[in-house]
Amino acid sequence: MNSQNSQVFYATNAFTGELLTTAFPVHGEIEVNQAAEAAAKVARSFRRLSNEKRANLLCSIASELEARREDIVACAHLETALPQARLEGEVGRTANQLRLFADVVKSGSYHQAIFDTPNPERQPLPKPDIRRQQIAIGPVAVFGASNFPLAFSAAGGDTASALAAGCPVIVKGHTAHPGTSQIVAECIENALNKEDLPSAIFTLLQGNKRELGQALVTHPKIKAVGFTGSVSGGRALFNLAQQRPEPIPFYGELGAINPTFILPEAMKNNASLAEQFVASMTMGCGQFCTKPGVVFALNTPETQAFIETAQALIRQQSPSTLLTQGIRETYENEVVKRAADQGINVTYSQAESPNVASALFVTDSQNWRTNPEWEEEIFGPQSVIVICKDFEDLLDLSETLSGTLTATIHATETDAPLAEQLIPCLEEIAGRLVFNGWPTGVEVGYAMVHGGPYPASTHAASTSVGAEAIHRWLRPVAYQALPESLLPDSLKTSNPLNIQRAIDGKTS
């Protein structure tokens, strides 16, 4: 979309900090209004489109992305400094995610068709015929994330699940990769074109002004928001969404510390664990939302060895090129601040401006308890190891943690009785428990939960990754005593969609 004002902004070369040459329009309230009104006009026909046609659209977008893989990777590499191999993988993941949602749509399970059989003879009142399905809620706003220029951006998880549900999507592209977003938007436009669908089903808005996001979240035609980003930015937009005359669901993934608990027998395998830990915390330069931000372990010689190995590995790490100058400055400030705190020590890797050092902090449970600010996520290659006095101390700390995307346990069979005590605590703070693994790497499947209690998510009952994410954009409607001809296909007695239905509490 062109901009009504003459302002433009430029992407930055993430390696050099220099501006790139392509100018992008700075969109604002006028463009939000145009896009939202246009989306609202096509929303009804899009939600009533056949499952097959919506599935075709998703597959078509996947193919378009793959066809432009080279352009996308080259542009994203320059804009984000993420390695090309990783970006290649991310194109594949994004395409597969679209195809997963195509399968979800085709199966029709998302309708959640539920029937109550009527009983005209029931006393004192006849029992009515009631059937329920889920329908799309209307136009959706999606905020692209800096750290996944593909999988959590213009054609990322929220866009895929919202289109699958039958909602038009307006994306606010992240300023860290406007060129990448632009190519991806072209892919979606081409797919809409090929599938003979109106272009208003998808709009990319770009710009470096806060007003753009605010206008999107508060527009009356926008019916829900998907957001991945910082606690401060996300919470501000969440507040706006809730303060609207008509509050709307705001699915924000804001921040997570992803605690890892290494139980004593498992810790005997300390060299291998240290290597895995450092690989997980520095993966993608520590810019994954599932980075293990804190490790809890008992005060044993094996833990000391684990720490020493991890510190040695950190010292060998190359400097990290972070996604943006803003992320780098925040990272450096927060690490320096934490390093100056009492009761915590730090080991750094090499640094070479503008590339930053990885930082591994070590402290004990007593200092951790008196410095609650250490639980705040620092975005970048940084983590904290907390030495606990004993298992009770570790268990007690697990009860104090904020909501988080993941919680990880390392345990052997001998540790199982301890793990058994820990699991109920961790279930209550995390969206996903990981056993003898590491939290980075989020599988896109049917069972994935990428969410959790606040601040991991503003909507703990939802996931931003995996098939169940489609439910973000749906709401139920019951139909009482409608004749067969007027019922939606998903609820007709003849079951023309051949979908699964639950009848009187039992699945057919």
Next chain:
Amino acid sequence: MNSQNSQVFYATNAFTGELLTTAFPVHGEIEVNQAAEAAAKVARSFRRLSNEKRANLLCSIASELEARREDIVACAHLETALPQARLEGEVGRTANQLRLFADVVKSGSYHQAIFDTPNPERQPLPKPDIRRQQIAIGPVAVFGASNFPLAFSAAGGDTASALAAGCPVIVKGHTAHPGTSQIVAECIENALNKEDLPSAIFTLLQGNKRELGQALVTHPKIKAVGFTGSVSGGRALFNLAQQRPEPIPFYGELGAINPTFILPEAMKNNASLAEQFVASMTMGCGQFCTKPGVVFALNTPETQAFIETAQALIRQQSPSTLLTQGIRETYENEVVKRAADQGINVTYSQAESPNVASALFVTDSQNWRTNPEWEEEIFGPQSVIVICKDFEDLLDLSETLSGTLTATIHATETDAPLAEQLIPCLEEIAGRLVFNGWPTGVEVGYAMVHGGPYPASTHAASTSVGAEAIHRWLRPVAYQALPESLLPDSLKTSNPLNIQRAIDGKTS
């Protein structure tokens, strides 16, 4: 629970307006804190209780209510002026609702167990074993409603579904029926006792100070809220819930106009429709959340006959005793104000202070459009008939309506083409469509949706009535690579609960 302060309040005889003699403690922040801390302490063991034991608790509460049916009905009748037969029915409905949730718990379907089969051979990365279930979110606050002293109060739908999910419940009893709430709370306490469960699983707090509700909604140990009441009161509490450091889900059912559309061929049956309409709008003295608050019909001789019959029936209505003095004053003020507006006429029934008149307004689509405040719900025996120029006019009006619990269509086979155009509009504003019936009477079943876009509900993806309401109080957790022995029973490969599970996108 006793109160820490010495304040008390009294119930009112709804027939006479006189205070009754039993004193009730005025609870405040101190009691909220005690109850919430105690609830949090038992939350983990309660959520991990076997499905069978939680189902037994629900059935036990149902039996206790039935055992005290006489006391409950006598007390509620005095406090609310609702007819004894209706209250008898409401005890039965409330008990049946508890038993429905016992069935839901026993079936285990609420776990929503989903499996992704691992594939260690997958390239480039092995596919992990991920299994997902839903768990209870923790202590829940429930606000009793004035108009259903049983089905939407201390042991009402929100309490039943929250206990079913495994959440401790703290109820703020409605000031309109403290004695009824007290008896119901005793029933729940007895049931907890019989089932050998801690009393902190359920607490009734009472009081006539706004601070009580505010303290409940903002207490950090409260993890979700169920509310049924007015737009103004509900929105104020919703705002508090969203402004907390950790925002929590607020399931508020606030207000609905429940539009009814009578299509021209159906209108030919006008005498019978008028009778049904007046019965529905005056049922329970118009104090149902599903009262048909507006009827849209075309400008035909049959509609004129419908209006005249309805007006004649209204004139014959007996005066109505409303639930409370506050409700009566608001009703009278709003009806008088609307009656003084230009472009609308009114027909009253008899009135005899303190009993109020039913009021039937008639206007046309042009005046309706220019008086958007007429769409606001007036709680009590009042409704509006809007005469539309033609079907396009009616269809156009249907697009302007706010969110509502229900939308009703009366149509014959001849009207079907018009109904077909209307249904997509009504799906977008309502939680339930009713065909050739009336919206009052909300079936408690598997397929019911009692909710809808704001202000019908603050959470349109949820229902406050029916089996699906259990999902209000649950959130998903994924378990990655946990050994069989550490997995929750719902996710063990051996399936000891014998529940239905979805594996790789297919239901087993």
